[in-house]
Amino acid sequence: MEFLAYGVLADERALLQEAVRAEFGTAHTVRPLDVFLNRDTVPTAAGYDTVLTGVNDELDAEVLRALAAGGTRFVAQRSTGFNNIDLDAARDHGIAVARVAHYSPYSVAEFAWTLALAVNRRVVRSAIRTRDFDFRLDGLLGRDFHGRTAGVLGTGKIGAAFARIAHGFGMRLLGSDVRQSPQCLALGMEYVSPDRLFAESDLLSLHAPLLPETHHVVDAAALARMKDDAVLVNSSRGGLIDTDALVETLRAGRLDGVGLDVYEEEAGVFHHDKSLEVMTDDTLARLMTFSNVIVSSHQAYFTKDAVGQIMAATAANVADHLAGRAGENFLVA
Template identity: 45%
Template sequence: MKVTFFSAKPYDKDFFGRLNETFGFDFIFYETHLGPHIVNAVEESDAVCAFVNDKLTAEVLRILADRGVKYIAMRCAGFNNIDLDAARQYGLRVCRVPAYSPEAVAEHALAMMLTLNRKTHKAYNRVREQNFSLNGLMGFNLHGKVIGIVGTGNIGKAFARIMRGFGCELLAYDLYEDDALKTAGVKYVPLSQLFNRADVISLHCPLTPDTNHLINRETLKLMKPRVMIINTSRGGLIDTAAVLEGLRSKHIGYLGIDVYEQEEKLFFRDLSQTILDDDAIQLLMSFPNVLVTGHQAFFTAEALEEIASTTLTNLSRLSQGLEPENPAALLV
């Protein structure tokens, strides 16, 4: 099987290359994202392996199908960037990695919370300049605080388990309640109640038409003054303009984002010598109570190994006329 990768980085080549010793596929790697500008470069490939910011529109999928591609393997959990109806229309099988390392993302959400709260990033820079003053570094105890978890899939569950250890009160919202979490003390509540009561809100739900701009001007009004919002899921869950207003008015006390609405123009690239033409991200990063990371929550060795293993196993099974071992991995 010949597989063409898009948005490929050195670590993708490393992990997929090592695990491919078992499968014996032929790989072609493109660092650019998949879209209309590059789709015609795909030649004699059985499969395309795509990532979070690739654009698998109906037109791109049509061209891939015309060029003989049979399988689309998403090496991520999310699939909001692929037109599944078009994939069905053109006879493409689509798979994903529904669960690689939920702990990786949950632990990064915690890292963002603690960094924003205890200001360890500011303390690090201070002491390197021999400034040992504590002024401006005061945080708050997480113990006893109300943590709102929006989405209790694998990552949300992992995050809930972590926050239980801090002695927090855990509120959750999901269309499907998890009995094990309820037994462990997590209380499911309406979304409006979660917004109203939570000191910290962490987003772990997928991006769908219903969740697009879940955090907006109206929902921000429901939240406590000085609320902390953490997003390690998808950028489109947050209305950036509304959040900027909330930061300016000081209603939002802390914002940690590992994802961003317009991240496909920025993330996974070295733009250190570039003048960014995205005013919103520049404004966000100018606030002292905002922490931005570049979609790195998934980025652990364990997660990358699981992503590569699951992706290649999915493709192998599909090529044999079998379905993926995890039913949730098959989208079309």
């Protein structure tokens, strides 16, 4: 049997094929496509029992209806997030869905720190200057994170890994989550209300899932509570931040820096080449104008270690489907 994989990036292709070979040998193969799944491309899935998707694929009711009509019975999502999939529609059309619940938390935690340090020490601005042989230090003044307060919103595996790095920097740790992490408590983390977290953090990093109760958890009111010179990092889900409110906060000259690896309207933009097009998203365009903001293209997970684990888990999910098992990663069995 051949599986069809949508939105496979160039650096992912070999890792995906290797994972399928490791799981199935020569019994099954995968056909990687660089196009994303949507209403225009869904006809290409006709005849495929199993399709592999990512966070930038569109699996709404119409796409799922077309998949089912073409014979698809299983969607294997190559990510932890699945807010791009209409699970109710999948269930109605008899399509099982699985995701990758866990992969290297260090990939995302380390990248969150990459953003925090790059913003704080003005690394991008400095690199651009030195390319033009401008070696002045004007406007590049940062500050020590040592001795300051790191706030972690969401202290699961990734949040805990972020906190361990913060502890290594010698930072005071604050956390907010519905469940307290024993690992974070052992580091000396104090769990506080979201209001205190926003108010007291010098560095606030978001590691919460996107749920109805966390949508725009960082809204205008939360941003107003933050210190004027705080650093905000989001490597989790774009919808955690009200981006319009963030733009207004930055326009007011508040926040020392912002590092965003995700954006609430990133679908159809991130992981695409838009360099020859007019940017029609005014909010994203305005974000790019702030010299203290770094926007990366949802790449925090993008290490050989993490992607390899994601591909291996995806192949294992496919094996469960073919064997008639509903593994722990299944969202719709």
